[in-house]
Amino acid sequence: GENVEQHPSTLSVQEGDSAVIKCTYSDSASNYFPWYKQELGKRPQLIIDIRSNVGEKKDQRIAVTLNKTAKHFSLHITETQPEDSAVYFCASRRLGQNFVFGPGTRLSVLP
Amino acid sequence: ETGVTQSPTHLIKTRGQQVTLRCSSQSGHNTVSWYQQALGQGPQFIFQYYREEENGRGNFPPRFSGLQFPNYSSELNVNALELDDSALYLCASSYTGLITGETQYFGPGTRLLVL
Numbered sequence: 001g002e003n004v005e006q007h008p009s010t011l012s013v014q015e016g017d018s019a020v021i022k023c024t025y026s027d028s029a030s031n032y033f034p035w036y037k038q039e040l041g042k043r044p045q046l047i048i049d050i051r052s053n054v055g056e057k058k059d060q061r062i063a064v065t066l067n068k069t070a071k072h073f074s075l076h077i078t079e080t081q082p083e084d085s086a087v088y089f090c091a092s093r094r095l096g097q098n099f100v101f102g103p104g105t106r107l108s109v110l111p
Numbered sequence: 112e113t114g115v116t117q118s119p120t121h122l123i124k125t126r127g128q129q130v131t132l133r134c135s136s137q138s139g140h141n142t143v144s145w146y147q148q149a150l151g152q153g154p155q156f157i158f159q160y161y162r163e164e165e166n167g168r169g170n171f172p173p174r175f176s177g178l179q180f181p182n183y184s185s186e187l188n189v190n191a192l193e194l195d196d197s198a199l200y201l202c203a204s205s206y207t208g209l210i211t212g213e214t215q216y217f218g219p220g221t222r223l224l225v226l
Binding site: 006032034036042043044045046049089091093095097098099100101102103104 | 144146151152153154155156159167169201213214215216217218219220
C-alpha cells in the first residue's frame with residue numbers, strides 16, 4: 001500500500017523567513033495531494049491541495065510543488081508569521097482509495 | 112470552519128466498555144471517513160462510508176464498526192475498548208459522484224480516553 005514520509009519532523013524559522021516541508025509517496029498512481037494545518041486542540045484544516053496534472057499551485061503566501069517523477073511534493077510558506085505555527089500534515093491518494101497521511105511537521109515561527 | 116460536526120467532544124471510558132461517536136457531514140457531502148489520530152501522529156484511516164455502506168477499510172480490527180444514515184451522518188462504534196484506543200477520532204466528509212470531489216473536510220474530533 002501507499003506510504004507517505006514527511007520531513008522534517010520539526011522546523012523552527014524566524015518570523016519573515018520561508019519554510020519548506022517535503023513529502024515523498026510510494027504509489028505512482030496517487031493523483032491528489034492535500035496539505036492540512038492543525039493547531040493545538042483543533043481540527044486539521046485544508047490549506048492547499050494539488051492534483052497530479054499540475055506541477056505547482058500558489059495561494060498568497062502558500063505554494064505547493066509536485067514532482068511526479070521523483071514522487072515528492074513540497075509545501076512552501078513565505079514571509080512566515082507567528083500564526084503559521086502549527087503541525088502540518090501532507091496526504092496522498094489514488095482515485096478510489098483512502099487517504100494516507102504523513103506523520104506531520106511541527107512548525108514554530110519565532111518572533 | 113467546515114460544516115462537519117462531531118459529538119461528543121470528549122469521552123472517558125474504561126477498558127472493555129463500548130463507545131459510539133457521531134458525525135454530521137457538511138451540506139452537499141455524501142461520504143464520511145473516520146480517522147484515529149494518536150498523540151503526535153498523523154490521522155490513520157479507519158473506514159469510509161458511502162451510500163450507507165462501508166467503502167474501504169484501514170488496518171483496524173472488526174471491533175471498530177460504523178454506520179451511515181440516509182441523511183449521510185455517521186457513527187463509529189468501538190467495542191471492547193483497549194487502552195491503546197485512547198486517541199482523537201476525526202471524521203471527514205467529502206462528495207463522491209460522477210465528478211468526484213476529492214477534498215475532505217474534517218470535523219473537530221472526539222477525544223477518547225480509555226482508563
